[in-house]
Amino acid sequence: MKRVRNVFQFLCILVVMLACTNCQNDTEIETQHTEGLQKEFPYRSSVLTKQAIEINTKLSNQMRSITGIQNDELSKSVYNSVYDFTVYTDVINFVESTENNKHSYTFPIERGNNTGSSLENLVLSYDETIDDYTASIVAYHFTASQKQEFLENQHVSTSYGVSFETVAVNANDVLNKNGSLPCTTTYTVYHVTPDTGETFVHSTNNQHNECEHEDADGNTQCRTYTVIEIDCPDGGNSNGLGTEDNSGSTSSPNTGGSSGNNNDNDNDFDDIVTTPAVMPDQMIDDCMNTNSFNPRLSPEIRTWLRNNRIHSSALSRYLQNVGCNDSSKDFIEAAIIAMMDDQDLTFEDYIRLRVEEKLEERPFGLIEVPCVELEKWQALALHNPPPSVVNRVHAIDNQDTTFFTDYSIQTLENAEGHLVNMDYFPVEISSFPINPSTNLPYTPEEFLTYFRLNINSLIDNTWAVFNPVVYQNGNFSIDDTELWNSDNPLTALLTIDIPVDEGTVIISDYSDSNFTVITLETPWDSEHPVSGVRDFGFTQTNWGSYVFYSRAVDRMANGLDYAVANSPIPNDVAFFGSDALWESFQEKMITFVNENGGNAQMDFKESYRPSWEKIKKVLRGEISIDELDCLN
Structure with a gap:
């Protein structure tokens, strides 16, 4: 048998x-x-x-x-x-x-x-x-x-x-x-x-x-x-x-x-x-019209579903993947109306439009970060350069005409891409090293200045080298060496030699306890590979020690399609060079402090990046766009 x-x-x-x-x-x-x-x-x-x-x-x-x-x-x-x-x-x-x-x-x-x-x-x-x-x-x-x-x-x-x-x-x-x-x-x-x-x-x-x-x-x-x-x-x-x-x-x-x-x-x-x-239209109908006294789908919509099997198949697969709940019903109903109004609109196109809308409302949506952690990065993500920084960029742009790239600030507001990185690299210092000019321990403010002026000796130059911009184009020239070395480097331009690519940043904020750089588009470096803000500074703990840090919020310089299409697996590969650079900052700063009469130790780094596989699933209609949010 x-x-x-x-x-x-x-x-x-x-x-x-x-x-x-x-x-x-x-x-x-x-x-x-x-x-x-x-x-x-x-x-x-x-x-x-x-x-x-x-x-x-x-x-x-x-x-x-x-x-x-x-x-x-x-x-x-x-x-x-x-x-x-x-x-x-x-x-x-x-x-x-x-x-x-x-x-x-x-x-x-x-x-x-x-x-x-x-x-x-x-x-x-x-x-x-x-x-x-x-x-x-x-x-x-x-x-x-x-x-x-x-x-x-x-x-x-x-x-x-x-x-x-x-x-x-x-x-x-x-x-x-x-x-x-x-x-x-x-x-x-x-x-x-x-x-x-x-x-x-x-x-x-x-x-x-x-x-x-x-x-x-x-x-x-x-x-x-x-x-x-x-x-x-x-x-x-x-x-x-x-x-x-x-x-x-x-x-x-x-x-x-x-x-x-x-x-x-x-x-x-x-x-x-x-x-x-x-059957696709049956699944949609059974889900959407469970309440016979208040059906969501009109006879006109039901006829459209039967006559447009390709669309109804995509809609039913979404319901199969996401489930028949109030949220998915709202999403499907809105999608049907949009596709009936625009015959060229596919369900995949509609999902992408809704994802873009959601990310406009919730810019952290791509990143898998606990909601309770967002506050630490929100101020940096909302950072806007002061008028003095904007005015300098515009002045340079007006003076230096080029057939190629103009000067522009790649702020988070005007970048095409969505937030794809939030990182934090801290070093805890319980006692500062000796300042050779005073034979006394550095104050926190003095040590931040030392770090700024000697940043290349406190990072691995395999990954980056920072230099003030020195640029000549005919009668127009820039030399920000003196401004960078001054007591107030606000608006100074820095060029960063990065493996494979190069970028330019401008000092957009400065105080005794921090300085902030934002990415800049220039004729000599073109676009920075990421668009965002990085802050350097220190804070004091409740127990009296100081934490020196590098913190960043970045967007890809291009849009969501580019980011997804070129997304690496695992996620951290895209920022491998950045991570290696700021991990070397932690290691070299600890070594310098400990070898010069102070005491420092590694603190835990934090990095939050997108789950590209999850994003792809959203775009394919395999999971709800509601999944694009911070983690509760």
């Missing part, structure tokens, strides 16, 4: 041992019982479009046979008169084995007489032994509340029935079907968490286990897989109708299971493996 695939044999043991227990993580059971058992769920799924059928000759031939279509092109919906269903081909759930060529295509279907809450799919499963696809209808017998839960979370937490019916590809199969011996079917429903890949057995033959899977944020969404194992007596086949009573009859799918027999046929391609598929 036909047997379950070898990779699932351990699950038979699992079912026996857990018959009276809660649903458990299958990787935990493997550890407890045998080291050789499968540690990961051996299937993965993705969503495909109609083009996937058209390029698969065997699949498209079977689809034409099932639907009776003779022409080359499959339409978005086709009708089967024998089984009285319409199959929709524009959105397909593809499930494939990670171990062999076993795979299946699942299509949403609709029957004219189905007014209940059940969900039915057409599943075409590849059978390597015949090198072709077999067809079946898999039905999920949800209650109304269970179907709503599935739409919201992509799984159902309570017990429900599953049944399948083999679909005859041609008339001969219909005739042979009536002579089949009854087969035993076993239905196992798995929940697989999207981020961790943990696998939970939800039910076997409707024997429900209590699953308590959730991610770090408390979300319980997961992917539902159904594995149908078909065991037939010798001489029989699986062309009949199977339900969860395992009798091969058409009785209720909500009854218990029965035992099989010991005949064996180790065909790895006998099982049906699928994940539920819902």
